[in-house]
Amino acid sequence: MNLTVVGLGLIGGSLAKDLRTKGIAKTIIGSDKSLIHCQKAKELGIIDDYKPLEEAVKEADIVIVSVPVNATLKVLPQVLDNISEKTVVMDVGSTKSEICKLIQNHPKRKNYVANHPIAGTENSGPEAAIDGLFDKKTTIICEQEKSDPKAVLLIKIIHEAIGMHVIHMDADEHDRHIAYVSHLSHVISYVLGKTVLEIEKDETNIFELAGSGFASTARLAKSSPEMWTPIFLQNKKSLLKSVDEYIKNLNDFRELIANNDENALFEEIGKINDIRRVLDGLALKRAKGH
C-alpha cells in the first residue's frame, strides 16, 4: 500500500513508523510545508521521499492528514481535490465538528474518514515520532455514516493493526467530551505553568522545591502553540463551558479553604478521590489492550 503523510510531526511520523513496521505501508511519501521537516523525516527513515502536496497524494492508496487543526481546514479540501477515486483519506485532529461541517458537501466526502487517535506526548516535530505510540490506545471515528463503509473498514483495520481500540462517535459529541478530558487539562496546565513562572521572577530557586506532583500537573504546559491555539479556538464553545464549570468549582474549593471548613473540605476531597476508579480503570484497560 502506498501511504502519503501530510504533516510530518509527532503523530504523522509515529503513524508512518508503526504502519511500516506492521508491514502495512510499503512506500511512504511525505509532504510538509517545512522543508526541514521533510528532510529530517527522510533522514530518519520515516518517509521514503517527499513531494509537494498535489503530487504527493496523487498516487496514494491512503492519505493521512496530520497537521494542526486550522491547517486541516485548508489542507483536507486540497487533498480531496487531488486524490483518485480509490484513495482513502483520514485526519488525526483533536476537533471534529468544524472540519466535518466544512467538507460535508465535497464531491469526495465519502473518501474521507474523520478520525482522532487519542495518543501523543508534549513534544513535536519528526524527531518526536516514536514507535508504538498508539499501542493499547483508543481512536475515534466520527460520522462514519458519511464515509464509504469500505473506507471506514480500512481505517479501522489499520488502527487495529497498530494496537488501537476503535470507537465511533458523533462529531459534536466528540468535541463536547474531548473538551473535558483533554482540552481542559491543557488549559489548566498552561495556567499553572504561567502562574509559577511569574512567581519565579520574584522568588529565586522556587523550583528547587518542585516534586513529581508539579512535574505531572505541569507536563502538558510544554505542548506547542502551533497545535493547541487552533484546537482551543475551534472547540471554543465546549471548552469555555468546561472552563467555566472549572472556575466555578475552583472558587467553591477556594471558599472551603478560606472558611477553614475542615469537614466539608475533607468530604469534598474524599468524593473527588473517586477519580481513582476512573484513572485505575483506564490504566487497567490499557494494560489489557481493552
Place this chain on the structure above:
Amino acid sequence: MNLTVVGLGLIGGSLAKDLRTKGIAKTIIGSDKSLIHCQKAKELGIIDDYKPLEEAVKEADIVIVSVPVNATLKVLPQVLDNISEKTVVMDVGSTKSEICKLIQNHPKRKNYVANHPIAGTENSGPEAAIDGLFDKKTTIICEQEKSDPKAVLLIKIIHEAIGMHVIHMDADEHDRHIAYVSHLSHVISYVLGKTVLEIEKDETNIFELAGSGFASTARLAKSSPEMWTPIFLQNKKSLLKSVDEYIKNLNDFRELIANNDENALFEEIGKINDIRRVLDGLALKRAKGH
C-alpha cells in the same frame, strides 16, 4: 541505631525501608493510632515491632514523625516530652511554619529538626511504602539555627545516605514556595477531577476519550483527604495567594479564547512553554542526582 517511626504510612514506611536497607537503622519500632497499620507494617517487615507512642520513643536514637500535619501539632510535643536528651526527632510534613511556631519554646526544641522530603506518590498507608522513594530527591531542613548542630548534621547524613540532596530554608519561605510548586498543583488537580466527574453523570463513557494528558493532570486528585485537608488549612495564607493568582491567570487565558485572540493566545502559550526549561532541568538534575 534504634529508629522509631510514628505514623506508618507511605513516607514513614518508605523511610524505614530505605534506612534499614542502607544499614543505618538496626531496630525499627513503629507507632500508629491505627492497629491495622501497625500489624500490616510488622507483617511487611517495615518495622520489627510496634508500641504505644510514649513507650516507642523512650529508647529511640532517632524518631521520625510522619503523620498528617494537623496530627503533627499534637504528636510532636508528646514525642519531645517523652524522649531522652540524646534523641533526635524529625518530621516530614509539607508545612513548616505552624509546627515550628508551636514548639519554638519547647525545652527540647534543640532535639527537633524541621524537615520536609519532597517525595511521595498519590497512594497512602504502609502498603504504599516503596524502596528507593527518596533517591535523587530533595529534602528541606527549616530553621536549622534552632536545632542542635549535631542533630542537623545527623538528619543531613541519613538523608544523604538514602540518596537525597539536602537544602536549608526559612520555614515561612518554605511554606510560601511550596504553596506554588506543590499545594497549588493539588488544588487544581482536585478541581479537574471534580469537574470531569460531575460531567460524567450526564455524559456516559466520557472517559473512553481520556488519554495520558488527563491521567497526568488528574493524578494528584487521587491523594488522600487525611493528608491534604490539614496541609491546605495550615498553609492557607500562601495557598490562597497562589490560588487567587491562578484564578486571575485562568480568567485572562479564558478571555483570549473567548475573544478569538489567536495571536495573543499563540504568544502566551509560547511564553508558557518556558516551563520546559524548568521541567527538563528538574529531570536532568534528578537523573544526575544533583
